[in-house]
Amino acid sequence: MIKYTFIMLFLTILLSCEEEKQPVINNDVIKFDTVAIGEYFPVYPNSFWIYFSLNGDTIIHKTDSSYSLINNPFDTTKFYVPIYDGLPVIKYKIHTGYHSYRESGWENILPDSLYVGNLFLKLYVYPTTYYTGKIQTIDTSLLINSIYYDSVITVLEYCGPSFGTTIPFGKTYYAKNIGIIKTERCNYQSFDSIFSEEFLIEYLIGN
Numbered sequence: 692m693i694k695y696t697f698i699m700l701f702l703t704i705l706l707s708c709e710e711e712k713q714p715v716i717n718n719d720v721i722k723f724d725t726v727a728i729g730e731y732f733p734v735y736p737n738s739f740w741i742y743f744s745l746n747g748d749t750i751i752h753k754t755d756s757s758y759s760l761i762n763n764p765f766d767t768t769k770f771y772v773p774i775y776d777g778l779p780v781i782k783y784k785i786h787t788g789y790h791s792y793r794e795s796g797w798e799n800i801l802p803d804s805l806y807v808g809n810l811f812l813k814l815y816v817y818p819t820t821y822y823t824g825k826i827q828t829i830d831t832s833l834l835i836n837s838i839y840y841d842s843v844i845t846v847l848e849y850c851g852p853s854f855g856t857t858i859p860f861g862k863t864y865y866a867k868n869i870g871i872i873k874t875e876r877c878n879y880q881s882f883d884s885i886f887s888e889e890f891l892i893e894y895l896i897g898n
Contacts, residue, residue, distance in 0.1 A: 723760060723769050723770050723771055724770045724771070725758055725770060725771040725772075726770050726771065726772050726773075726780075726781050726782060727782050728773065728782065729782045729783045729801065730867050730868060731783075731801060731805075731844055731865040731866070731867055731870065732780070732782075732783055732800060732801065732865065732870050732871070733868055733869070733870055733896050734754050734773045734775045734780050734870070735754065735773060735896055735897045735898050736754050736755060736756055736757050736758060736773055736897050736898075737754065737756050737895075737897030737898070738753065738754045738894075738895055738896050738897040739751060739752065739753040739754070739894065739895050740752045740753070740870055740871065740891060740893075740894045741891070741892050741893040741894065742874075742889040742890060742891055742892065743836075743889065743890060743892045744887070744888065744889045745887065745888045745889075746887075750889055752775065752776055753775075753776070754773050754774060754775050754897065755773070755774040758771035758772060758773055758774075759771065759772060759773075759774050759779065761779050764781075764796070764797065781797075782803075783799060783800050783801040783802070783803065784797045784798065784799055784800070785797070785798050785800055786798075787814065798813055798814040798822075799811055799812060799813050799814070799824070800813070800824075800863075801824070801844070801846065801865065802824070802826070805826065805829060805844065806826065806829065807826055807827070807828065807829055808825070808826065809825070809826045810823065810824070810825050810855070810856070811823070811824050811825075812824075812854055813848065819852045820850060820851070820852070821850065821851060821852070821853055821854045821855075822848065822849070822850050822860065823848070823849045823850070823851075823854055823855055823856065823857075824846045824847070824848055824849075825846065825847045825848075825849070825856060826844060826845070826846055826847075827845040827846065827847050827862075828843070828844065828845040829844050830842050830843070830844075830867075831843050831845070833845075833864060833866075833872070833873075835864075835872055835873055835890050835891065836890055836891075836892065840864075840866040840869070840872055841866070841867070842866060842867035842868075843864055843865065843866050843867075843872070844864070844865045844867075845862060845863075845864055846862065846863045846864075846865070847859070847862055847882065848860040848861045848862065848863060850879075858879050859877050859879060859880065859881060859882050860876070860877065860879065861874065861875050861876040861877055861882075861885075861887075862874070862875045862882060863875075868896065869891075869894060869896070870894070870896075871891070872890065872891045873888070873889065873890045873891065874887075874888065874889045875887070875888050876888070
């Protein structure tokens with residue numbers, strides 16, 4: 692009887708230890724948000740844009756097939772973002788491909804507030820170069836390569852040693868739910884002195 696009691700006690704202790712060793716399973720799944728996509732830069736996964744330049748080149752821009760999880764550069768959160776030409780996009784901010792303590796590494800292709808005359812910092816390049824954007828028109832129609840585009844935003848772009856409308860750099864045209872439809876680059880003297888131009892010839896917006 693004593694032997695039987697001892698065996699039962701030993702088995703009870705052994706089973707208790709095994710139960711304590713069982714891992715704690717957490718069934719909670721951490722979910723991350725997906726950033727909002729800008730209407731004038733709809734870089735959804737599986738999208739592409741094909742452009743033709745004045746010198747006869749064909750340029751293709753495209754997004755990855757899925758969103759990627761990144762650390763939010765502006766706080767401690769994480770979220771999913773589209774990847775455009777290998778670079779993450781947060782609505783109207785696109786990563787420049789580099790980062791340092793002097794520069795944010797993000798370019799504002801459009802401001803959050805879209806209205807005529809809005810002057811915004813596109814990019815600062817250390818030590819003395821500022822790229823500035825100014826919304827010239829909103830929701831206008833534009834004829835490009837025999838195609839009419841509605842709801843077009845035109846952005847005048849400047850560069851110089853300070854923020855503001857100093858030296859003309861070029862123009863970029865954005866169509867709602869399409870993206871960039873045309874870019875122009877000038878010779879730093881006048882927006883009319885265009886030496887480089889690309890316009891959209893084909894595109895596909897994914898989802």
